[in-house]
Amino acid sequence: MSTSEHDPADAAATTETPGSAEPEPGRARVVAGRYRLQSVLGSGSMGTVWSAYDEFLHRPVAVKEVRLPPGVPPSRAAELRERTLREARAIAVLSHPNVIILHDVARENDEPFVVMELLPGPSLAALLRDHGSLSPPQAAAVADAVGSALEAAHTAGITHRDVKPGNVLVARDGRIKLNDFGIARNVSEATMTRTGMMLGSPAYIAPEVASGGAVTPAADLWGLGATLFAAVEGRPPYDADGDPLETVNRVVHGEAPQPGPGPLGPVIRGLMAKEPGSRMPLREVRRRLYPLLAQPRHTLFGPELFAESSANTAPDRGDTTATQVISAPALPEPPKPEAGQAGAGGAPAGGGELAADPGPLPFESPSHPVSQEPVGARPRGPLPGVAVTVVAVLLFLAAAFGGFVLTRVVAAQPLGPPQRTDAGPTAPPLRELAPRRGDATNLRGARGGLFSVQVPEDWTKFVSGETGGGLPPRTLVQFVSSDGTQSFDVERFDSEPLLSPDVYWNALGKLWGGNLRQVEYAPLTDGRRGLLLSYRTVESSPVRPGEQSERPLNRTTFAHVFQAQDSLWVVGLTVPTDQEETARTRLFDRIMPTFQIIE
Known part of the structure; x- marks a missing residue:
């Protein structure tokens, strides 16, 4: 797979070595x-x-x-x-x-x-x-x-x-x-x-x-x-x-x-x-x-x-x-002054170590010209010091505001604060729902795990085997949004004795420990024997450069947990917590009624 012998700089292509054959035993790793x-x-x-x-x-x-x-x-x-x-x-x-x-x-x-x-x-x-x-x-x-x-x-x-x-x-x-x-x-x-x-x-x-x-x-x-x-x-x-x-x-x-x-x-x-x-x-x-x-x-x-x-x-x-x-590209260095010119802060061109004492400020109040006497040669009254401080503060504020305006103008951004939207800043656009099918059967050749559901048409289906967490092995079928932030998940548990919704919820609590917070826990009203669950979880995301600790990743899950056909089904939507309110009405409440187990 990776590099051609003609292209060693880039581990990307493979080529067959001319005359390659079975190597002499004991001569290679x-x-x-x-x-x-x-x-x-x-x-x-x-x-x-x-x-x-x-x-x-x-x-x-x-x-x-x-x-x-x-x-x-x-x-x-x-x-x-x-x-x-x-x-x-x-x-x-x-x-x-x-x-x-x-x-x-x-x-x-x-x-x-x-x-x-x-x-x-x-x-x-x-x-x-x-x-x-x-x-x-x-x-x-x-x-x-x-x-x-x-x-x-x-x-x-x-x-x-x-x-x-x-x-x-x-x-x-x-x-x-x-x-x-x-x-x-x-x-x-x-x-x-x-x-x-x-x-x-x-x-x-x-x-x-x-x-x-x-x-x-x-x-x-x-x-x-x-x-x-x-x-x-x-x-x-x-x-x-x-x-x-x-x-x-x-x-x-x-x-x-x-x-x-x-x-x-x-x-x-x-x-x-x-x-x-x-x-x-x-x-x-x-x-x-x-x-x-x-x-x-x-x-x-x-x-x-x-x-x-x-x-x-x-x-x-x-x-x-x-x-x-x-x-990431480094910030550009300030231009170096030409020979003979003073650098920033009046320092001579050519650099060198900073002086132990930076000396007086390079400006003075108009009524008090810069003194030619050595520093500390005579006492100063309070008024010049106050004037110097006021001027320094005003110059600092002007420079800060000017820098802000320049940055926003260069970036083609408005000077005012960003406008809030009701849909939330991270919610992807909602596509039309399209019918999809899946199979949550745990064993190859077994029956009873087929289902149909309607999800946004641009969501992608993934199937994986899941184990651990104090729960029986199961198949997880996920329909994931195009940006990877939202997923509609279907799990089916086959076990002896039959797993109950309460046992599932208790196992979930042990799995997450203090990182799970219950929001809603109520009986289902659609005729199925089970629970409507709503809960928030907190997990760690990778540390960014310069950060000392991991950042929390907050997600919210809405799920129906119910028994059907001698199995426990867990069907739900997981989204970032900042999308919780809109996702409940725009996604979960629309998708969940379309879920059907295929006999």
Whole structure:
């Protein structure tokens, strides 16, 4: 999976080592007792990728070993290891001809290794570097394959977040695959990226992601457009002389780059719209690419493209196309005074240590000119001191107000306070309800867990097995909002004896301890035997840089807990507590009556 031998800077593509075969026993490191590492295909800030041999199934594979980026504190080591496992979970749900196949996740000394198919070919980044831009039919074939892979990923609720040439593989037989979902984020998971930090490739990152906004599938549309731009132009859409922070600044504040004339120009411009909601949908992208796909892919990419090249025309500078952790840009330094001029506060130009005594203030009241006598040579009356203090306070207030006005004007924000809205500042827009089905059956082949419900049409379904908390094993079916903040959950418990609503509530109280607060506890009035529960929970969220402790995350749950068909069902809505009032009436009271168990 990760780096081509032609592209070691970016752990993104895999290529088969020429003449690779079963290695000589005892000569290489073996992972998990079966994967014999042969050679390094490439390494980057997020990991090292090996060409390896699976001694159990007798086939070549690619093995990615996690690597901690330079400067990352030890406290984040576990997070980066979890990101590697997240990559495996993300890809495991995808079965698509344009997505790299996941074989296994192995552990060696508690370190995760992701085992994937080894594709015989370089990355698109390597092809562009060694052979220049692609022809329109070649670029269209790449865009169509990547677009098809993204359609499958988005349907599964996965956002890739790092679409770029280094993560597109082109095989000698014409196969084109999207790779390295290493920072993919299932929309039901909370993002691991900290405030003030970004994870991505500066030259290809979407503007809203670079500026700290929400990560949605629209970010992948931008990445596809940026990749297509690089394919037809032979260069990244943004690259400020290898400076990651300046490149990100241009992505956020600069104009979208304009491709040269050609049939793919309208598609690139449609994908690289600065406003996420204005980007061209994948279905429309593929429709426009169709006329350029007449030639078979295996004839589009001739053998000359896969010949090894020792030429490297890349300048000796930083790399803005590699996936990396990017700190928030630092504040610009004040301009240095020219030679001979005084610096701030009257200090001579050229710097130096601060004096032990800063001396008198650089101004005096008009009626009392600055004295030429040494400090402390004669006593001063109270009036000049008062005047100096008043003037200093007035100047400070004027500077503070001026700075506030300037900041608001530059940010194009009104000077007055923000207007409150009744819907709450974090509530996503409500879509029309659409009928959905789910299966909360615990055992494969069992019956009785089928149900139907109507939820907002843009919510994504996820199914997982749940254990622990003093409760029997169960299947959890979730319908999660597009921003990941709201979810409608369905659980079904099969146990002997039959679990009662009161026993469930008591187990919930033990699980949360002092972090659960009951709001409502009443019998159901819809004919079912059970309880209407409403409660608030508090859990910890990740610590932001500069914070000394974890921040509380407040959520509210509305649920019906009832017995039906010899099972206990728990059906409810969970939302941020600041959306509690509107979510009760706009979501829960509308969705819950539509829930039906299918006989």
